[in-house]
Amino acid sequence: MTEDHLVFKALADSTRRFLLDLLFERDGRTLTELESELEMTRFGVMKHLHVLEAAGLVVARRSGREKLHFLNPVPIRLVHDRWIDKYTERQVSALTELKDHLEETA
Protein backbone atom coordinates (compact mmCIF):
# COMPACT_ATOMS: atom_id res chain seq x y z
CA MET A 1 0.00 0.00 0.00
CA THR A 2 1.28 3.45 -0.86
CA GLU A 3 1.70 6.21 1.74
CA ASP A 4 -1.16 8.20 0.20
CA HIS A 5 -3.45 5.21 0.38
CA LEU A 6 -2.76 4.73 4.09
CA VAL A 7 -3.49 8.42 4.74
CA PHE A 8 -6.77 8.40 2.81
CA LYS A 9 -7.81 5.16 4.48
CA ALA A 10 -7.00 6.52 7.93
CA LEU A 11 -8.94 9.74 7.27
CA ALA A 12 -11.95 7.88 5.90
CA ASP A 13 -13.31 7.18 9.39
CA SER A 14 -15.14 9.66 11.62
CA THR A 15 -13.71 8.29 14.88
CA ARG A 16 -10.16 8.66 13.58
CA ARG A 17 -10.86 12.17 12.34
CA PHE A 18 -12.29 12.96 15.78
CA LEU A 19 -9.09 11.66 17.41
CA LEU A 20 -7.05 13.95 15.14
CA ASP A 21 -9.31 16.87 16.07
CA LEU A 22 -8.72 16.13 19.76
CA LEU A 23 -4.95 16.16 19.23
CA PHE A 24 -5.22 19.32 17.14
CA GLU A 25 -6.93 21.00 20.11
CA ARG A 26 -4.31 19.78 22.52
CA ASP A 27 -1.33 17.68 21.52
CA GLY A 28 0.59 15.07 23.47
CA ARG A 29 -2.27 13.10 25.08
CA THR A 30 -2.25 9.64 26.63
CA LEU A 31 -4.53 6.80 25.54
CA THR A 32 -6.49 7.22 28.80
CA GLU A 33 -7.13 10.90 28.06
CA LEU A 34 -8.25 10.18 24.50
CA GLU A 35 -10.42 7.26 25.59
CA SER A 36 -12.30 9.48 28.06
CA GLU A 37 -13.56 11.59 25.12
CA LEU A 38 -15.04 8.62 23.24
CA GLU A 39 -17.84 6.16 23.82
CA MET A 40 -15.66 3.24 22.92
CA THR A 41 -13.61 0.50 24.58
CA ARG A 42 -9.94 1.12 25.28
CA PHE A 43 -9.11 -1.62 22.77
CA GLY A 44 -11.23 0.10 20.10
CA VAL A 45 -9.44 3.42 20.61
CA MET A 46 -6.06 1.61 20.49
CA LYS A 47 -6.97 0.03 17.15
CA HIS A 48 -7.86 3.41 15.66
CA LEU A 49 -4.64 4.94 17.01
CA HIS A 50 -2.65 2.14 15.38
CA VAL A 51 -4.20 2.92 11.99
CA LEU A 52 -3.36 6.61 12.47
CA GLU A 53 0.21 5.72 13.49
CA ALA A 54 0.66 3.40 10.49
CA ALA A 55 -0.39 6.29 8.23
CA GLY A 56 2.08 8.56 10.03
CA LEU A 57 -0.71 10.91 11.16
CA VAL A 58 0.00 10.23 14.82
CA VAL A 59 3.45 9.91 16.38
CA ALA A 60 3.62 8.20 19.78
CA ARG A 61 6.46 9.14 22.11
CA ARG A 62 7.42 7.86 25.51
CA SER A 63 7.67 10.39 28.31
CA GLY A 64 8.66 8.60 31.51
CA ARG A 65 6.06 5.89 32.05
CA GLU A 66 3.55 7.46 29.71
CA LYS A 67 3.03 7.10 26.01
CA LEU A 68 1.97 10.41 24.50
CA HIS A 69 0.27 10.84 21.15
CA PHE A 70 1.07 13.76 18.87
CA LEU A 71 -0.67 14.86 15.69
CA ASN A 72 1.73 14.80 12.73
CA PRO A 73 0.30 17.00 9.96
CA VAL A 74 3.11 16.29 7.45
CA PRO A 75 1.31 13.43 5.59
CA ILE A 76 -1.73 15.68 5.10
CA ARG A 77 0.59 18.37 3.76
CA LEU A 78 2.13 15.87 1.35
CA VAL A 79 -1.30 14.80 0.13
CA HIS A 80 -2.17 18.48 -0.28
CA ASP A 81 1.02 19.24 -2.22
CA ARG A 82 0.74 16.09 -4.33
CA TRP A 83 -2.97 16.19 -5.16
CA ILE A 84 -4.25 19.71 -4.62
CA ASP A 85 -1.43 21.81 -6.11
CA LYS A 86 -1.56 19.63 -9.20
CA TYR A 87 -5.12 20.78 -9.88
CA THR A 88 -4.46 24.37 -8.93
CA GLU A 89 -6.56 25.82 -11.76
CA ARG A 90 -9.59 24.10 -10.30
CA GLN A 91 -8.56 24.06 -6.69
CA VAL A 92 -12.01 24.46 -5.21
CA SER A 93 -13.52 21.57 -7.13
CA ALA A 94 -10.56 19.33 -6.29
CA LEU A 95 -11.15 20.01 -2.59
CA THR A 96 -14.84 19.26 -2.97
CA GLU A 97 -14.04 16.01 -4.75
CA LEU A 98 -11.67 15.05 -1.96
CA LYS A 99 -14.38 15.81 0.59
CA ASP A 100 -16.92 13.72 -1.34
CA HIS A 101 -14.44 10.89 -1.71
CA LEU A 102 -13.66 10.83 2.01
CA GLU A 103 -17.36 10.95 2.94
CA GLU A 104 -18.25 8.16 0.52
CA THR A 105 -15.59 5.83 1.86
CA ALA A 106 -16.32 6.71 5.53
Add this chain to the structure above:
Amino acid sequence: MTTADPTTATTQVYRVYIKATPQAIWDAITQPEWTERYGYGGRGEYDLRPGGAYRGYTSQGMRSAGAPDLAIDGEIVEADPPWRLVQTWRMVMDEVMAAEGFTRLTYEIKEGRAGVTRLTVTHELAGTPQLAVLMSGGREDEGAGGGWSWVLSSLKTLLETGSEIEFQPGAPE
Protein backbone atom coordinates in the same frame (compact mmCIF):
# COMPACT_ATOMS: atom_id res chain seq x y z
CA MET B 1 -6.47 10.21 34.66
CA THR B 2 -3.21 12.06 34.51
CA THR B 3 -2.69 15.72 33.91
CA ALA B 4 -0.51 16.48 30.93
CA ASP B 5 2.75 18.21 31.62
CA PRO B 6 2.41 21.75 30.20
CA THR B 7 5.62 21.17 28.20
CA THR B 8 4.21 18.19 26.30
CA ALA B 9 0.94 20.02 25.61
CA THR B 10 2.92 22.72 23.80
CA THR B 11 5.35 20.38 22.04
CA GLN B 12 4.94 19.91 18.30
CA VAL B 13 6.16 16.69 16.68
CA TYR B 14 6.63 16.34 12.93
CA ARG B 15 7.74 13.23 11.09
CA VAL B 16 8.54 12.60 7.46
CA TYR B 17 9.95 9.63 5.55
CA ILE B 18 12.44 10.57 2.85
CA LYS B 19 14.11 8.40 0.23
CA ALA B 20 17.62 9.67 0.98
CA THR B 21 20.57 8.72 3.17
CA PRO B 22 20.82 9.96 6.78
CA GLN B 23 23.91 11.95 5.72
CA ALA B 24 22.00 13.70 2.90
CA ILE B 25 19.28 14.72 5.34
CA TRP B 26 21.84 15.86 7.92
CA ASP B 27 23.57 17.99 5.27
CA ALA B 28 20.26 19.47 4.13
CA ILE B 29 19.61 20.63 7.70
CA THR B 30 23.09 21.87 8.58
CA GLN B 31 24.72 23.10 5.35
CA PRO B 32 23.86 26.64 4.14
CA GLU B 33 24.01 25.69 0.45
CA TRP B 34 21.20 23.19 1.19
CA THR B 35 19.07 25.27 3.59
CA GLU B 36 18.72 27.90 0.85
CA ARG B 37 16.93 25.39 -1.37
CA TYR B 38 13.80 24.48 0.62
CA GLY B 39 11.37 25.84 3.18
CA TYR B 40 11.85 29.53 3.92
CA GLY B 41 15.02 29.47 1.80
CA GLY B 42 17.42 31.27 4.13
CA ARG B 43 21.04 30.37 4.90
CA GLY B 44 21.50 28.31 8.05
CA GLU B 45 24.91 28.47 9.69
CA TYR B 46 25.84 25.93 12.33
CA ASP B 47 28.92 25.67 14.51
CA LEU B 48 28.30 21.98 15.20
CA ARG B 49 29.66 21.55 18.75
CA PRO B 50 27.91 21.94 22.11
CA GLY B 51 27.70 25.66 22.87
CA GLY B 52 28.34 26.52 19.20
CA ALA B 53 26.21 29.16 17.51
CA TYR B 54 23.32 28.71 15.12
CA ARG B 55 22.21 31.54 12.86
CA GLY B 56 19.36 31.33 10.40
CA TYR B 57 19.27 34.17 7.90
CA THR B 58 16.38 35.58 5.92
CA SER B 59 16.17 34.86 2.19
CA GLN B 60 16.73 37.46 -0.51
CA GLY B 61 12.97 37.60 -1.10
CA MET B 62 12.27 38.26 2.58
CA ARG B 63 14.88 41.05 2.69
CA SER B 64 13.34 42.64 -0.43
CA ALA B 65 10.06 42.66 1.53
CA GLY B 66 11.79 44.60 4.32
CA ALA B 67 12.96 41.82 6.65
CA PRO B 68 16.23 42.15 8.62
CA ASP B 69 19.22 39.88 7.87
CA LEU B 70 18.91 37.59 10.86
CA ALA B 71 15.78 35.46 11.22
CA ILE B 72 16.69 32.95 13.93
CA ASP B 73 19.43 32.55 16.51
CA GLY B 74 20.28 29.74 18.88
CA GLU B 75 22.92 27.49 20.36
CA ILE B 76 23.87 23.86 19.77
CA VAL B 77 23.13 21.59 22.71
CA GLU B 78 24.09 18.26 21.15
CA ALA B 79 25.37 17.25 17.71
CA ASP B 80 25.74 13.59 16.76
CA PRO B 81 26.06 13.56 12.95
CA PRO B 82 24.14 12.28 11.07
CA TRP B 83 21.66 11.07 13.71
CA ARG B 84 20.76 13.69 16.23
CA LEU B 85 20.87 17.45 16.62
CA VAL B 86 19.55 19.35 19.64
CA GLN B 87 19.60 23.13 19.70
CA THR B 88 17.95 26.22 21.13
CA TRP B 89 16.02 28.28 18.62
CA ARG B 90 14.60 31.79 18.81
CA MET B 91 12.77 33.72 16.11
CA VAL B 92 14.34 37.18 16.20
CA MET B 93 12.98 38.79 13.03
CA ASP B 94 9.65 39.46 14.72
CA GLU B 95 9.64 41.56 17.92
CA VAL B 96 6.81 39.72 19.64
CA MET B 97 8.30 36.28 18.94
CA ALA B 98 11.79 37.48 19.87
CA ALA B 99 10.39 38.53 23.26
CA GLU B 100 8.87 35.06 23.75
CA GLY B 101 12.43 33.78 24.00
CA PHE B 102 14.27 30.55 23.21
CA THR B 103 12.66 27.24 22.33
CA ARG B 104 14.26 23.80 22.08
CA LEU B 105 14.45 21.96 18.78
CA THR B 106 15.46 18.34 18.23
CA TYR B 107 16.12 16.63 14.91
CA GLU B 108 16.24 12.81 15.00
CA ILE B 109 17.30 10.85 11.94
CA LYS B 110 16.75 7.12 11.73
CA GLU B 111 17.76 4.80 8.94
CA GLY B 112 14.95 2.60 7.67
CA ARG B 113 14.44 -0.08 5.06
CA ALA B 114 14.89 0.27 1.30
CA GLY B 115 16.83 3.52 1.48
CA VAL B 116 14.07 5.38 3.28
CA THR B 117 15.13 7.50 6.24
CA ARG B 118 12.87 8.78 8.99
CA LEU B 119 13.24 12.38 10.13
CA THR B 120 11.47 13.49 13.30
CA VAL B 121 11.43 17.14 14.35
CA THR B 122 10.37 17.91 17.91
CA HIS B 123 9.85 21.57 18.74
CA GLU B 124 9.27 22.40 22.41
CA LEU B 125 7.25 25.59 22.39
CA ALA B 126 6.35 26.19 26.03
CA GLY B 127 5.73 29.89 26.68
CA THR B 128 5.93 30.85 23.00
CA PRO B 129 2.29 30.93 21.84
CA GLN B 130 2.86 33.24 18.85
CA LEU B 131 5.74 31.16 17.54
CA ALA B 132 3.69 27.97 18.09
CA VAL B 133 0.97 29.32 15.79
CA LEU B 134 3.52 30.26 13.13
CA MET B 135 5.29 26.89 13.25
CA SER B 136 2.03 24.94 13.03
CA GLY B 137 1.23 26.79 9.78
CA GLY B 138 -1.49 28.96 11.34
CA ARG B 139 -0.34 32.10 9.53
CA GLU B 140 0.08 30.65 6.06
CA ASP B 141 -2.91 32.66 4.75
CA GLU B 142 -1.02 35.85 5.60
CA GLY B 143 1.90 34.69 3.45
CA ALA B 144 4.03 33.74 6.47
CA GLY B 145 4.80 30.25 5.15
CA GLY B 146 3.28 26.98 6.29
CA GLY B 147 5.51 26.18 9.26
CA TRP B 148 7.20 22.84 9.89
CA SER B 149 4.93 20.58 7.84
CA TRP B 150 5.48 22.84 4.84
CA VAL B 151 9.25 23.02 5.43
CA LEU B 152 9.53 19.22 5.72
CA SER B 153 7.31 18.63 2.70
CA SER B 154 9.59 20.84 0.59
CA LEU B 155 12.69 19.15 2.04
CA LYS B 156 11.32 15.76 0.98
CA THR B 157 10.54 17.10 -2.51
CA LEU B 158 14.03 18.60 -2.86
CA LEU B 159 15.89 15.44 -1.77
CA GLU B 160 13.71 13.04 -3.74
CA THR B 161 13.17 14.99 -6.96
CA GLY B 162 15.68 17.86 -6.90
CA SER B 163 12.94 20.42 -7.44
CA GLU B 164 12.83 23.62 -5.44
CA ILE B 165 9.93 25.83 -4.49
CA GLU B 166 10.76 29.48 -3.93
CA PHE B 167 9.14 31.09 -0.89
CA GLN B 168 7.34 34.34 -1.70
CA PRO B 169 6.82 36.25 1.54
CA GLY B 170 3.45 37.92 1.81
CA ALA B 171 2.16 36.08 -1.23
CA PRO B 172 0.29 32.93 -0.18
CA GLU B 173 0.35 30.08 -2.67
